[in-house]
Amino acid sequence: MPLIRLDNISIAFGAKPLLDQVNFQIEPGERVALVGLNGAGKSTLLKLIGGHHKADSGEFWVSPTCRIAELPQAMPAADERKVRDVVTEGLQDIRALREAYDQLASAENTDMRKLEELQHEIEAVDGWHLEQRVQRVIEQLELPGDKLMSELSGGWRRRAALGAALVQQPDLLLLDEPTNHLDIETIEWLEQQLMEFKGGLLIISHDRSLVDRLATRIVELDRGILTSFPGSYSAYLELKQKLLEEEEKHNAEFDKKLAQEERWIRQGIKARRTRNEGRVRALKKMRNERADRRERSGKAKFALEEAARSGKLVAELQSVSLAYGERYLFKDFDFTLQRGDRVGLIGPNGAGKSSLLSVLLGKQEPDSGNVRIGTNLKIAYFDQLRAQIDPEKTVMDNIAEGRESITVNGRTRHLISYLNDFMFAPERARTPVKALSGGETNRVLLAKLFSQPANLLVLDEPTNDLDIETLELLEEIILDFDGTILLVSHDRSFLDNVVTSTLVFESNGGLCEYVGGYNDWLRQRPKIAAPAPKREKNEVPPANEARESSGNDSKAAPKKKKLSYKLQRELDELPGKLEDAEAKLEILQEETSAADFYQQNHESVNEKLAELHKQEGIVEELMERWVELEAMQEGE
Structure with missing residues (x-):
């Protein structure tokens, strides 16, 4: 029996229906991700289910035994x-x-x-x-x-x-953008908690990594209609693209036939003499169908205003240190930022990411060390605190700065036309910013940012509150940008898709650079200093690779301590044991993540969860023993 059911539910604000005769239900144990453009009505649907909104028509049913709880979007x-x-x-x-x-x-x-x-x-x-x-x-x-x-x-x-x-102890948990303003470590912790939650989940999130891992079903809200896509977010993207192509083809064929019928009805006397009344009625029906068609909401289509190239050197730090009170944010840090680099910053909230940006841009003096700033820099800065936006002013007034038109990449356009690219209709462009949603406010900031010529783009948490489609477009724009990029983000997919290297804040003021994005860092980070990342099946553990050094390198490498025969044999066997244990753990994780897992009888569920917990302990013990033996061999 479902936990909740919506039968022919409709909700409209003004003339625009957000939900148009929607039918929807959630089964026990399901993890449903709700996706759609900003303003499509996702939060409205969540508020309906949470009991904060009433439908204009239709029936909303909740199982008598179902307890619903919410994790609100606001901190x-x-x-x-x-x-x-x-x-x-x-x-x-x-x-x-x-x-x-x-x-x-x-x-x-x-x-x-x-x-x-x-x-x-x-x-x-x-x-x-x-x-x-x-x-x-x-x-x-x-x-x-x-x-x-x-x-x-x-x-x-x-x-x-x-x-x-x-x-x-809810049977259904509602979550609206739960990862906003959280650092990566906390997001991963939350992700694991939700994976272990035994009830049903309905989640709105722009975090594609979280959605892809959690969701057993994707439900899209588009033009008032809910469409269900079984499986992961990646599978949804492929199927959705096919459906959009089919819709576009169908609409084109319909419009072509309608145009032909309109030409026929306007023909002269000869045509009117032979006019078929059934054909006239069919034409009237087609006109009504075309009038009722709700076009897909426009996508943002912004572009960056690029400035002349900067000098080859953008910034150089030599033995730079910065402390907050008695705690070092970073210490004796050397780094060179060159034109065209795309660098991501990773670290917990409060680690010092924004402070490092200030030092790199010459806005803040370090406690020690030398900073050299390059020449001909034109900086566009996306501030997560939105300090550049006046909430009392309208969208237009925030962007205009006394102008009626705006020039981007040599093309002059009226301000209303420019804002339309950021999905602001004329009436919305005249709305005070304080009345906008979080996603709309971020689009205002992007509109202001991208209207300024720049060759250094600094983005401090740009993805918060953006819908996934706008976020993906922002990725495309950044990838086409020829300048230099500094990016602070807790969006793991965004980092993987955009940056070419990452600066990671580690313990005790350590700040290290790694090649690639977030997942590349997971593979490269020291295994003793941080929990070992999950490896793909049959992947050789990095420490095993380290032991397979060539003869030429052996002179430079420190001499390893010889283990006893028994310990050496145990160490040699550990990679294979670890691989087998992780393969078993992966199978158990897939079984317990299935949509129908919690629909089994209570004893079977508890037995399988206990087996999963036991296997997690086995993997952890093997990993700890492996690290311990490696440390003994290194003579630590």
Whole structure:
């Protein structure tokens, strides 16, 4: 039986229907990703399911036993509440029942019948064990229960909000852009928590890596219609492209036939004498069908205004250090940025990525070291805090700066036409920025950014709130850009697709450069300094490759300590054992990620999950033993 069902649901704001007689349901254990352009109505659908909106028509049904919880898009406030209290707020209804029971029980003239009713209600929702439920979630998410929210980073506050949702033990969890403003480490943690969640998921996210890994089904909201695509996001992209091509072909054939019929009806007396009344009625029906056709929303089609080339050297850092209080953000860092480089910055929130950008651009002096800035630099800076945008002004006024037209790459256009490329209709272009969605505000910033000639593009979290189609177009624009790019992003797919090297903030002020994007860094990073990444099947462990050095290199390499026969044999056998263990783990992960996994009987599910947990422990033990033996061999 489904958890929820929508039958012929319609919702419209003004003349534009966001949901047009939609039919949709979610089964237990499904992980559904909801995709669509900004403004298509995705958040409206989530609010309908969460009980915050009512449909104009149709029926919305929820299973009587289904509990729905939400992880809101907004970050929890950094206030003086304890983390434990934030998690407990997820059980407000149970807490209200307990308070009512305590109040009634302590009254002078207790209504025993009412007291008994409250007791049954509390027992029905396991309300007497409220504190234990909160403590279990705090331990599961490794939350600092007694710390204040004001003491935590944004990522930890997001964890607390997830705790408030999970403590409700929901059957269906709703998530609206849960990865916004989170660093990669926290995103991966959240991803793993959601993989292990046993209920149903409905998620809106622009993070393609997260969607591709989590989703068992993609549901697209396009022009008021919901279309379901079984499988991963990658499979959805292929099928969607075919459907768009078929739709375009069908519309072209329809329009051609309509044009022929319109020519026929306008013919002279001879044609009117032989006019077929059935054909006239068919033409009228075709006209109505064409009028009712909802065209696909336009895609953004912006382009960068490129300046003259900069000098070959963009920036050079020599033994540069910068500290915040007693903590080094980076120390004795050497780096050369040359024209045409595309460099990504990876690190936790607060690691110092924005500070490094300021040093590279000459806006901030380091504590020590030398900085040399190149010549003829024209910088376009995308600021994640949107400081360049005045929320009180309209979209046009923010871009215009006293102009009625704008010149991009030698082509002069009216401002309204230019903003149309960023998906702003004339009436939307005259709207104050404060009334826009997050994705629309980011498009305003891109419109302002790309109207300025630039040969150095600095992007600080440009992907937040953008729909996936606009995000992919932004990738294409950046790839066609001939200048230099500095990119701070927690979007793993975006980094992989755009950058050619990455600067990674590591522990104790370490800042290292790696060739390639995010996944390239995972393959290259030191295995002892960081958890080993998951390897593809049959891939030789990097440490094993390190042992296979040539004779020419042996003189330069430090002499390795000889292990005992028993330990050496164990070390030689470990790569094969590790490969077999990871292959078994991968099979178990695929089985437990299947859409129908949780529809099995309870005992089978628990048995398989226990097997998965055991196999994860085996892989971890083998990896730790391998690192330990390698360290012994190196004489550490």
